[in-house]
Amino acid sequence: MVFDKSKISEYLLYILSFSFFIGKSYKVVAALIVIFFLVDVIRKSRWDVFKDPIFVILAIWCVYLFSSALWATEFISAMKGSLELFMWCLLYVAIKFTLTTKQQIENFIYAQAFVILFVVVSAIMQFSIGFNMFGIPLEASRVTDPMSSSRLFGYVFPLWIGFFGAILALKGQLSKNYILYGIVLIGMLVALPLTGSRGPLIILAVFLPLIAWMSPFRKWAFIALGGLLIGLVFIISTTPVLQERLKTLAHPFEDQKHTRVAIWLVAIEEFKDNPILGVGFRNFRHRQFEYYKDSFESHEINPKTGAMAFHAHSPWMDILAEQGIVGLSFALTLLFVIAKTIYKRGAVVMIGSMGVWYSFSILNSGFSLSNGRWSFFMILSISFFAIILNYQKIKEEKG
Numbered sequence: 406m407v408f409d410k411s412k413i414s415e416y417l418l419y420i421l422s423f424s425f426f427i428g429k430s431y432k433v434v435a436a437l438i439v440i441f442f443l444v445d446v447i448r449k450s451r452w453d454v455f456k457d458p459i460f461v462i463l464a465i466w467c468v469y470l471f472s473s474a475l476w477a478t479e480f481i482s483a484m485k486g487s488l489e490l491f492m493w494c495l496l497y498v499a500i501k502f503t504l505t506t507k508q509q510i511e512n513f514i515y516a517q518a519f520v521i522l523f524v525v526v527s528a529i530m531q532f533s534i535g536f537n538m539f540g541i542p543l544e545a546s547r548v549t550d551p552m553s554s555s556r557l558f559g560y561v562f563p564l565w566i567g568f569f570g571a572i573l574a575l576k577g578q579l580s581k582n583y584i585l586y587g588i589v590l591i592g593m594l595v596a597l598p599l600t601g602s603r604g605p606l607i608i609l610a611v612f613l614p615l616i617a618w619m620s621p622f623r624k625w626a627f628i629a630l631g632g633l634l635i636g637l638v639f640i641i642s643t644t645p646v647l648q649e650r651l652k653t654l655a656h657p658f659e660d661q662k663h664t665r666v667a668i669w670l671v672a673i674e675e676f677k678d679n680p681i682l683g684v685g686f687r688n689f690r691h692r693q694f695e696y697y698k699d700s701f702e703s704h705e706i707n708p709k710t711g712a713m714a715f716h717a718h719s720p721w722m723d724i725l726a727e728q729g730i731v732g733l734s735f736a737l738t739l740l741f742v743i744a745k746t747i748y749k750r751g752a753v754v755m756i757g758s759m760g761v762w763y764s765f766s767i768l769n770s771g772f773s774l775s776n777g778r779w780s781f782f783m784i785l786s787i788s789f790f791a792i793i794l795n796y797q798k799i800k801e802e803k804g
Contacts, residue, residue: 414441414503419516426524426550426557431781435496442499454502458742459787463494466735470686470728477685478692486687489777493784501791507803510796514572518589521565524558525592527551532599547601559600560771562593564786567612567759569593571793573626574619574753575800590616591629595636612759619752665718665770667703671696672717672726683729687775690715716773720765720783723773740765743790750797757793760786 417438424431446454455461470487474480504510528548531537539552550557569590573583594613613630620626674696675684684692694708705714717723724732740761747755764772764783772779 414438414445414499415509415512417441418500418503418513422517422520425520425561426552432777435781436492438499438503439492439495442503443495451502454498457498457501459739459791460494460498462735462739462742463497463784464491466732466739467491467494469731469735473682473685473688473728476679476682477688479685479688482691483686483688486775486777490774490780490784493781497784497788497791500788501795504792505795507796507799510792510799513792514569514586517565517568518585521562521569521589522592524551525589525596528558528596528599548596548599556600556602559597559602561782562597563609563763564760564782564789566590566593566597566609567757567763568789568793570612570616570759571753571757572796574616574756575797577800587629612756615752616756619756664704667701668705668714668718669722670698670701671703671706671714672719672722674698675726676729679729681729682731683725683727686727689717689723689726689775716775716779718770718773719767720769720772720774721767723775727775736765743787746794750794753797754790754794757797758790760789 417434421431421434421438424434446452455464467487467490470490471484473487474483477483504513527537527539527550531541531543531548536542537549537551541549541552541554543549544554547556549555569586572578573586573590578586594609597609617623617626617630671693672689675689675692678684678696690713693706693713697703697706697708703714705712707713717726721733721736724736728735743758743761747758763769764779764786766772772783774780774783
């Protein structure tokens, strides 16, 4: 078989998902994808790819974040952070305009399915016998990533749940593909609660019935969803640690009073002092001691010991504190464009947007644009949305 150099970016996209769980290797793979894509753009003069409305918003937003170095205390941090975010925006363009045919998108879907099943099998094995195939032990009755004690997949699986949910809602798939994608989706829904993650539960409650309703096999989809719920109730009822995690949802703000809520109060103080422009991109961490009050009673921020929070633990609090009303306007414009596209394209694309609404959720305490890893997944959620949009258009044209 002859190696096709023109498809290097496509091949690297298959590798990208494997790299998420191997330290920071995803940054190297993402950078290579961007480089090869830009070389191809220059060689073929494909300048029209940069006219994509979402990319235009993101690019101008990044220019604003870079310019925040003018009023930021740590201006180097603002500039480095904005350049890193811009690279993720270029990755979005690379993904959208690399996967443009039915075969390319389906090959990408198969690659995602393989990675997900690998993680799911590792998680179920770890939960069942106490350790996974790499010897990583179960921690406090909660499963971890395949090759480390972190729980990254518990936070990012909702991106793939919306992605595969949308694919399952599209008509005209081969029966074997429906079975494969269904197994992948159910596997994620089984593995996710085993991590003890609570953040995705609300958005899953909204999107899962919609996925089942839109499925060409609606009856079987609801039966599978009911069986899944019964199975999860059994697992949670026999696992005290998971029960305790879920009990905190009854009083979420009281449970987070000394952690997330205290950090949000600091972010609000920063916003109140700089409502228009904020304190500068990636400067929440550098300015938090100036705005912290003892009455916040934070367990994570302590000026005396130097303990600090590295971001505001909420996409919107993060934006308000560091970017002010100007940054908020960019975020709302971005989501408006996505919502407008959903309105025009229908329920399948809405399901495919689940990852976007999840990663930009006001109560999502993990994701923020000022954190390199989490900003990567926020832009990736938009990339998955774009893939679903491309795939639906292709299916409609062929139909």
